[in-house]
Amino acid sequence: MAQQKRTEARKEQILQAAEKVFAAKGFHQATVSEVAKEAGLSDATIYEYFSTKEELLFSIPLETTRRGAEIMEFHLGYIRGAANKIRSIIYHYLWFYKNHPDYASVALMILKPNRGFLQTEAYDIYRKASGVILDVVRDGVQSGEFRPDVDGHLVRHTIMGAIEHIVVRELLHESGRDILENVDPLTDMVIGGIKAENDLAGWNIRVSLEPPAGDKNK
Amino acid sequence: MAQQKRTEARKEQILQAAEKVFAAKGFHQATVSEVAKEAGLSDATIYEYFSTKEELLFSIPLETTRRGAEIMEFHLGYIRGAANKIRSIIYHYLWFYKNHPDYASVALMILKPNRGFLQTEAYDIYRKASGVILDVVRDGVQSGEFRPDVDGHLVRHTIMGAIEHIVVRELLHESGRDILENVDPLTDMVIGGIKAENDLAGWNIRVSLEPPAGDKNK
Amino acid sequence: MAQQKRTEARKEQILQAAEKVFAAKGFHQATVSEVAKEAGLSDATIYEYFSTKEELLFSIPLETTRRGAEIMEFHLGYIRGAANKIRSIIYHYLWFYKNHPDYASVALMILKPNRGFLQTEAYDIYRKASGVILDVVRDGVQSGEFRPDVDGHLVRHTIMGAIEHIVVRELLHESGRDILENVDPLTDMVIGGIKAENDLAGWNIRVSLEPPAGDKNK
Amino acid sequence: MAQQKRTEARKEQILQAAEKVFAAKGFHQATVSEVAKEAGLSDATIYEYFSTKEELLFSIPLETTRRGAEIMEFHLGYIRGAANKIRSIIYHYLWFYKNHPDYASVALMILKPNRGFLQTEAYDIYRKASGVILDVVRDGVQSGEFRPDVDGHLVRHTIMGAIEHIVVRELLHESGRDILENVDPLTDMVIGGIKAENDLAGWNIRVSLEPPAGDKNK
């Protein structure tokens, strides 16, 4: 029991070190020795807890991803309306990546392009988490908040793609801009692209237009 | 002159091989020997044309990216209207990645997460090409087609992010779906998110509504 | 005293495990961990009883060899005649190796080709045991049973060499044959090779031969 | 063609070095670096010619064994009579091992106890070479030179066992004795153990004995 805890703590310690080192140098450029040094342990000790450098890599996102997913779900429970939930999701990811830059580096720049990652439990969690978007879109469509022909998968691609693009760009360029500034514009754009035009579908509409009095560009 | 041509041809031959091999195995997993074998040359010959493995990698996208950018620009010249241009850009990228899967693999899964790539000429071309989106958005805003507060950079992030997300997913999962099916939905979503609510700003609008003949649930 | 016994028992337990593991995998291929697991103990405990892996190895044959030598000597006491004793020795070794295959593996395939083994107490016992052959040959020569020019060391080489060759072959090939079948043929061959042709040495011999009545080829 | 030769020469060079180093330190104690140094090459070059340390080991005896077998067969062609051939075989092995002590070390102390060696081409050659004993015994039995019940396999075990025992002992103890001194005694013992008691079966024999004049031992 105490053993259990100790082992977990040590694993966590190693994972932290690995996350940091991998984020800074990339997976292949980083050496197990560097991770060990960062963790204040010997090389061999790393192998007591992870049988392989790759296993170490794949273990990094597990806990963090799980925790992130929990947080998001927790917050979503408080929020009404599909559009609001979309905003919350966007906010969550940008906020989370912003506050876990090493995790972001590892996840987006090392793991995502790694085929082996697909067979990973962490990938499952990631999928499930971003799958929330599918649910929200479905609900939004059902409630009439969104257009009936909206494709949830495409929405997911768009949101996650935009977020990840933004985050990766920031990681690489370190512009110093606050990526959270993108939350509202991105939300607006996405919602604008999928919301039902009005509630009047099916009504006949007659519109009469009259020219404005003078110049009235805004 | 003939020398020149010969050299270029050989370089091209090597780059094709490298693109194929790197796409299949990843950069670090692939060896120079494998590239040489694929090209039907000896290892040493590779180094006659490229001074390091990394230079070889960074040289892969150059020509292809340039060509792709040219094609896109060429087509855009024929197209009127910011929204239409957006669609054309989306179409172009998806079509291009679809038809150059090895290039897509290398570009999206190897080069993009590689810090060194940023200092590359190919990256410049890529930036310039996707920069067209900025111009189109600016024009669209000016013409009133898009909302005045639209952020071109965000639009670029969103479009490129969505496209790359879609392409990467297909590369990794090989679902067999035609990624071009996403062109219109994505276009609609993006345009929906940024277009001016109407072109009638400043006009007075009077609307009369009548219930439809039959069913009128929303 | 009880302590003493307990310690001895534990040592024996470890040695049994080591013999089994080393026999199965070879000395270098086997790890201390495997021995520990086989013994149901932890790695560290092994080192409470044996200070190095090699000491563990060299300790394996001690008891068994001693016991084997005792048994042989015991039986030899009951046997009359050098030739009979030779047979008894051959029988003993083949029987002993047959019934202790792990010991045979360790002794013949690991220890014998190991230079360090020569400095070992177990090696002393082994030498002394097989040294009995020297005594028997000497006695046989003295009694006239064997030719006066017989070299005891060569007889020992031959007997032990033949036995070990037979045993190793069986260990490696696992033919399933009963190696004890070799006892009599081997004895006959060896005895045939060293026994005095007759007791008439020194007499002049005149021999007159007459062809047999009928067939006389060969 | 010249390439071929060069490659072969280099392989031979490496094998010589490996034989020497392995003989001196044993297989596991020896490192590839040591072999490389002994060969005057770099570690990596070793791997250009042998893909694995073990392959290197198993390649050592190939040529030498083949050559040894050829020599033996060549000489046997000149020799008449099964007994004489037996002597020739014994002489050959002892002579060969005496003059190739490193080969002897590797063959008898490293390869023989190595299970993997059994799957080796060199082992095949070894088996075939020592298989000559079977043929000779068969011929000797047919010609009446040997007893009809002689078991060729046992003879082989005995001869090879004795030889290897003698050689190993000399390798380990370096007594400085000439192992070739064992040729005749060993031959006599073996032949004495298997030869037909006389060629006179069927003849009538009359023997008259007279006491010797002085000392006339044979």
Next chain:
DNA sequence: AATGAATGAGGATTCATTCAT
């Protein structure tokens, strides 16, 4: 222009062994 041959540099991994508890 092309390459066979050689290698330096490095890196993941293993395992016997130690020691505080």
Next chain:
DNA sequence: AATGAATGAATCCTCATTCAT
């Protein structure tokens, strides 16, 4: 007496790269 945890030391092997021909 027993062991969980930690590690130092070592070694095989890979591969990008060089260079004489």
